[in-house]
Amino acid sequence: MPTYHYRCKNCKYDFTEQQSFTDDPITICPECGEEQVRKVYSAPPIEFKGSGFYRTDKSK
Template structure:
């Protein structure tokens, strides 16, 4: 069962309760009994482990791939235009 943090705006108390996932998000304050305590949401911590998460990890690989793709596509376009030029000259 997870532990949730609750905050009561009436008495400014903050406390934790261990409840199930289906527990309501509001309930009467356990400190003062007058206010309505609401569940406080926190962003979960995220840890990126391994390579490939930073731009510097893949910069050399990407630039090499982009260079080979661009030179390969230019060679294909150039050879296609040369072959059509030769075919027109032969006619």
């Protein structure tokens, strides 16, 4: 299951939740109870290992 990062706009509380793709996004803050929670989007972590990822590498 994917992990999503959320932040409350009201109290600035940050938290993460594991949710299924079909689950509705969380909208109520567990800290202050306000309906001000939004997903925080960021770049996914990516790591290239091995050869074949550079312009100077030859294709086989």
